[in-house]
Amino acid sequence: MSLESAEAAAEPVGRISPLNRDGGGPLHAQIRDILHRQIVDMALSPGSSLPTEEELQRQFGVSRSVVRQALSGLSDLGLIRRQRGRGSVVASTPVLRRHVQRAGGLDEQAAAHGQRLRTHVISVEPSEPPQAGIDALGTTNTWQIERVRYLGDLPVAFMRTWVPRDFFPHFTAELLENASLLGLMRDHGYQPAGGPRQVQAVSSDHDLARTLNVNAGEPLLLLQGVTRDALGHGLEWFNVWHSPNTVFDVDAQVTTQPGRISQEHVRRLRNLTQQLESELADLERGGR
CATH class of the missing domain: 1.10.10.10 (Winged helix-like DNA-binding domain superfamily/Winged helix DNA-binding domain)
Structure with missing residues (x-):
């Protein structure tokens, strides 16, 4: 044969x-x-x-x-x-699940599915971000942080993040190893609130393929965005490449069709208007 x-x-x-x-x-x-x-x-x-x-x-x-x-x-x-x-x-390949509309908390999201993430910091060095990052953070004086997130021994995400050095002057690789970046921001007195994100499919280059143990050219999910605090300060601008075994959960809501308002909604608005008019009249009488 x-x-x-x-x-x-x-x-x-x-x-x-x-x-x-x-x-x-x-x-x-x-x-x-x-x-x-x-x-x-x-x-x-x-x-x-x-x-x-x-x-x-x-x-x-x-x-x-x-x-x-x-x-x-x-x-x-x-x-x-x-x-x-x-x-x-x-073996059953572990799947990382995360919510698109939730900023941070990736460790908590994994824990909710009985999983534990660990983080390895590749580098922390002064580096100017791309123009989109400069616009988001309002500065060129930033740290570039590169990290890999693992489920067990399986790499599931490669993160490249820029943060303002003026806000976080003491960040080091040792400080960030297996630590929550947003948690460290809170420790420095900044409360992350959220910001816009977008997800798109991209092809892995050779470096990403080697880092995430996939084939070069294989599609990955890229999450890009900015995290701001309640005052609008840009705290981080990031790119996160996710391996193919990642599922993004989205809580979709049906919106009311334009031009169609329910009678119940109209009734509530009328009651609210009447209540406001009554309280205004009371205030005017009390001021005389």
């Missing part, structure tokens, strides 16, 4: 992508990424068994050590469980 025939007979799901043996990177990383893609696309559902090491050897035409390196990489990402006697089983 030819290698192609063996691959077709043993292949459990979908079509196996060929390996690029000329400059495509380590073979074990290519195999890991192919299986990762099948898991994310649900071609391999949680609880299902991966092909055995022998089957993967035949499918990809590689040695057992290469296959084991690929499976070890998937295990390190928390995507599979390697069980003695059962082989490798697809």
Whole structure:
């Protein structure tokens, strides 16, 4: 039997992508990424068994050590469980859920779903933000903060945030490690109130792909926005790239159609008007 025939007979799901043996990177990383893609696309559902090491050897035409390196990489990402006697089983991929209309509180949102987020600070350094950030914060004297948020060992968000150095002169990587940025702002006497946000789908570049353990060009959800305090001071301008296993919850409300006002609404307005007129008359009589 030819290698192609063996691959077709043993292949459990979908079509196996060929390996690029000329400059495509380590073979074990290519195999890991192919299986990762099948898991994310649900071609391999949680609880299902991966092909055995022998089957993967035949499918990809590689040695057992290469296959084991690929499976070890998937295990390190928390995507599979390697069980003695059962082989490798697809694990349930954790999903990060967050509310679009809620500013901050990502740790609390994750905790509400029985999850725990941790934060790793990559860098904190003086850096001028893009023009949109300058407009939002009203200053070029800012810290640029880069952080990665994790669910367990799985990276789920990469954050790039600018904050005014005049407000927060003592921010350091050590201070921000596994800490709430908004909580630290409150500790410095500033109360975050919220601000406009927008979400859009973007393609991951190579740096983002490496940080979030996804394939280059894979779609990510980018959340952009500004957080202000009650007085309108810009406290942060941020970009947050979310991995594909993120769900944004939106509480949508049906608005009253323009030009159509209910009779009950009219009645309440008339009663309110009468009450105000009565109180004004009382005040005028008392002032005479």
